[in-house]
Amino acid sequence: MPSTAIDSQIHGFLFGTDEMRNIFSDKSWVQKWLDTEAALAKAQGEIGIIPKEKADIINAYAQADRIDIPSIGEYYKSSITIVPLLKAFKAILPEGAGEYVHWGATSQDIVDTGIVLLQRDAYHVIVRDMKECQKAALALAKKYRDMPMAGRTHVVHAIPITFGYKCAVWADELGRDITRLKEIKERCFVGELAGAVGTLASMPEKGLAVQKRMMDILGLSVPTIAWHVARDNQAEFCTVLALCAGTLGRINHEIFSLQHTEILELEEPFFMGKIGSSTMPHKRNPAVLENNLALLRNVRSIAPAILESMISENERDWGCFLSEWEAIPRACHLMGAVLSKTKYILENLIMYPKHMERNLFIQKGLMMSECVMMHLAPRLGRMTAHEIVYKSCMEAYEKEIPLKEVLMKTPVVTEAFTEKEIDHMLDPHHYVGLAPAFVDRVMKKYAAE
Template sequence: MAAYVMDSVLFCDQFGTQRMRTIFSDESVVQRWLDVEAALARVQGRLGIIPPWAASEIELKARVELIDLAELKREMDRTAHPIVPLLRLMKRVCDRGAGEYIHWGATTQDIVDTGTMLQVRDALDEIEAALRELHGRVRTLSVRYRDQAMVGRSHGQQALPITFGFKAAVWADEIRRHLERLGQMRKRVLVGQFSGAVGTLAALGDRGLEVQQALFAELGLGVPEISWHVARDGIAELVCVLSVCAATAGKIAHEIYCLQKTEVAELEEPFAMGKVGSSTMPHKRNPPACETIVAVARLVRHSVPAAIEAVMAEHERDKMVLQTEREFIPRVCAMTHLVLCKLSTVLDGLSVRPANMERNLFLQNGLLMSEAVMMRLSDTLGRQEAHEIVYRICMEVFEQGGSLKQALMADPAVSSRLGEEEIDAMLDPHAYTGLAGHFVDRVAARSLP
């Protein structure tokens, strides 16, 4: 029985994806440690620091399937250390004493941090691919519904007409910026760690930089200017960037959730027969996918304080912050990937209901178009006077009922300046979407980084 939802057979797919569970599995963690040890041995064998035959043997045996993970766990518990037990097990599986040359000049955090960066790189590849797919879905919606008029809302109330394509284009541009952030972040975050016990590379003498540069070239990671054993700003940036990506997914899902409400009914997440909304109310068509996305996005955002706290590391090494990172890095990556993938699925099967969008444009009997009337009257009355007149008329319609058209025509200050045809034209929401289509075209034309 799982103690945490991400490992639960029942709930795991609501909090992460199989791909992320694989990337951050115990087997992958150990294999990435072994990958770093193997690359270190390979480089040092090539440079003549350790015997080439030993390097070859280490590389040959650096496979997680040769490690008894249960024994590794027992030894980790006994020694209170992650890497020393692994080195001992590797010494056992390596022939001809090659195990004596493993970990030459390295410290535990070098292996753990660099292994983590290899996992993070794999995770970011998946997250970026999911983000690109999501952008494609949103861009398609923006182009398809470029001119579909709908109510624009501010403060939860009807405001002015927009188009659904415009709404989706706002989402698309935000996602594009996240892709830019991911690309910029990679250069700062995907950096290896190999600097010895306190960061000075003292154990390797004048060969230290040579080994460090060759090791990270081998692993495809950046070379740090200096040790980052206690400089965890890169991890904090990773979590912050992933949290804003997840927040965007949560925002879009919440918007769909709101626009699926019975009284609005402009959008609906994918529905198929057999999907049950309630155990007691058979008529319910709930938005569980959107609810999950919003909930999980909140969990990602709530991880940011822990990542910022981890920046406050002590002296030259500090395991306290490393322990917190071990918990939140896999979780943040898994949950971010989950919300991006799940939202793509929602958008792929999204039900868009133009008829209800049209209905809601006229829900307030013309009040939606008050700005158009005010701006037209401003030509002769001035803006402030026009606002006062239209405000008074709108509040009367809001409180007493009727239509804005009738109230405008009955008011001498308006009817003396505007005829019925002119009022009808101003109250047409389809004629007042501004440059919505232009902005859609502009966003759709932008290439991705």
């Protein structure tokens, strides 16, 4: 019976995806362990450490569907080694082949390699969906390259940008995260075959050959030396996920912020039948964004726990990777859910161009203070120009009147500029700077990908 939010038939959609649940299902865990044992046996059979015919039987029967999975759980009540799997596997192997399973290996070789294989499957989904989110952000950047909107710093109006520029910033940050994910691939997807303390004492003559062939079969990198207690790869994996979660959190929060009723420049996708409140029928709540933001906080919180797991003792310490068994799959589940929902949001984002246009003028010209100052500066000097415009802006702000009204009664301004020139300076459409050019730079950067 499901008992976690991720597996819940009620809440499961909020916390995970079927794809990621399949990757980390009990059947998948068992299959990855079997794949590891089978690769070990195949390598040993080829090299002559165990009889080849026994290795062939082991490989033929290494199928999770054949295994009594509940019995593994029962055995785990008295052992957290790989022995529960070995007992269940041996029970189905004919011709005494079970006596040759796990030859020269230790439990951690199998469980560590198994979780790396699971991580690799999850990694491919995460990278794929990160690319899909970036693709959607790039499409928005291109489409809205020239659409002016209020730029905001410290949550208040600054100077104009374009919405395409904002989306291009998202796309470039996602691109850097994708690069980080690609860079960890070689370091993180390393198998393990090292024996009790990492010295391969059980296979002194042919151990390295077995290790290499085993990893070739599994498609994993060969470890330079045992990593039984060196958990930096797992920590890096979770840390990079946390960085991705930071980027996704910022994007989701930005859309969330711009859905405020008083702003309403963006809105998460809506469809008839989507209910925001049981008591207020008018509500169109940003429920998907809130869902994402909650999950992303949890993803980021997992990284410190896995970093703590790096502190392990001597040559073996089960305490370090028991944390990983629970936390790494959870991080992948939550990321899978968030990426699926973020892709949906970005591809179906509701835009309110009229509200963007309205908000450009909501402060009655104050947003254009820098523009006015930069026009005055060549004549008066920058600091003097700043002081004049500052006083004008504060008067306009406190009296809630248009900045133009104050400027038109400021002699130093009217002596230098005509009313038409002042109107031009106060028009936000003429002051988006190089925003469109920066969009083009980002588009060009990722055009070949």
